[in-house]
Amino acid sequence: MGNSVSHAEAVEEEVVVSEEVVEAAPAEAEPEPVEEEAEEEIEIKIGTAKFDPRFPTTNQAKHCYTRYNEFHKCEAEAGADCEKFGKAYRSICPQEWVLKWNEQREEGTWAGKY
Amino acid sequence: MKNFVTPGRVCSSFVIFPTWAIADAAEPWQLSFQDPATPIMQGLIDLHHDIFFFMVFILLFVCWMLFRTVYHFSYDKNPIPQKIIHGTTIEIAWTITPSIILMFIAIPSFALLYSMDELTDPSITIKAIGHQWYWTYEYSDYSSSDDQSIVYDSYMIPEDDLDLGQLRLLEVDNRVVLPINTHIRVIITSADVLHSWAIPSLGVKCDAVPGRLNQISVFLKREGVFYGQCSELCGANHGFMPIVVEGVSLENYIDWVSNKLKEI
Numbered sequence: 605m606g607n608s609v610s611h612a613e614a615v616e617e618e619v620v621v622s623e624e625v626v627e628a629a630p631a632e633a634e635p636e637p638v639e640e641e642a643e644e645e646i647e648i649k650i651g652t653a654k655f656d657p658r659f660p661t662t663n664q665a666k667h668c669y670t671r672y673n674e675f676h677k678c679e680a681e682a683g684a685d686c687e688k689f690g691k692a693y694r695s696i697c698p699q700e701w702v703l704k705w706n707e708q709r710e711e712g713t714w715a716g717k718y
Numbered sequence: 719m720k721n722f723v724t725p726g727r728v729c730s731s732f733v734i735f736p737t738w739a740i741a742d743a744a745e746p747w748q749l750s751f752q753d754p755a756t757p758i759m760q761g762l763i764d765l766h767h768d769i770f771f772f773m774v775f776i777l778l779f780v781c782w783m784l785f786r787t788v789y790h791f792s793y794d795k796n797p798i799p800q801k802i803i804h805g806t807t808i809e810i811a812w813t814i815t816p817s818i819i820l821m822f823i824a825i826p827s828f829a830l831l832y833s834m835d836e837l838t839d840p841s842i843t844i845k846a847i848g849h850q851w852y853w854t855y856e857y858s859d860y861s862s863s864d865d866q867s868i869v870y871d872s873y874m875i876p877e878d879d880l881d882l883g884q885l886r887l888l889e890v891d892n893r894v895v896l897p898i899n900t901h902i903r904v905i906i907t908s909a910d911v912l913h914s915w916a917i918p919s920l921g922v923k924c925d926a927v928p929g930r931l932n933q934i935s936v937f938l939k940r941e942g943v944f945y946g947q948c949s950e951l952c953g954a955n956h957g958f959m960p961i962v963v964e965g966v967s968l969e970n971y972i973d974w975v976s977n978k979l980k981e982i
Contacts, residue, residue, distance in 0.1 A: 652843040664931040695843040
């Protein structure tokens, strides 16, 4: 059932496709302006926040909150290379929650340490 | 009887008996399950069939006992009933047998239950957020800032705007696009009241609770368009906020995501 791992892992490795390759066909059919092609430099990498053994439950609210705090802890302490934490909390947290928390941080009413 | 099965007749039989085609949406007078698209739904159907075997067996046995009792123990045939009040052997038999039957039901049931909870390391996370009365979907794996995610609302198409062949009360304007043969984590929550994100073909039914992020995993085995509906009473338009998942190949999914990213 849920244990059939091997196939998906194989897929995950293959999947790092740069967008240029994927977009080749539509670009041929309809030549696009230079500015738009510059935008297509974004690389789509299939990947998301990994399963975290600290949060094995169905309810992932605490997972989201912790990842959000970890990102800001990293920014406050290390100041660089925090993007992996950023990606993790963005994958888990609803945008509405994050924007609300950001607002609280700006207002100085955020309950967290960082 | 020459050429009885012609292509035309086969095609028309699909029109007359649409259940012959793969069923990924509810049908009028539907009695059985929709066709499975995930291993979980396949497991649910198999478990149902396993348990049904025991149900039929028990039903026949009980009916046979009742019939014999009513037939034999009438006043005419048996005026003086036997006065047996204790029998150790039969008591052991009718205690052990049902417990063995229960074990045969419980073991596959628990195996399925725990495998449904299992989250295999996912490749994609999507978020489904219930609103009164529509769903919002977020794809945030590909964004590098908080307000750059792919976020869109999914509303039901009203009856007057339906195209020919579209399903009434089930079609939406923006579908959820998911790749097949990929482990997907779906995070379900709500922004107002309780909702429930349910798709029968995927074997998914998960409540959307405000302040809580419910996580489920989905692994699509085939391409298709899978229809579901909100399954927790959420107000006046509860019946008008359907869910449509479109299972596509991974390449098409990447195409779709890159097009969506360009729209932001």
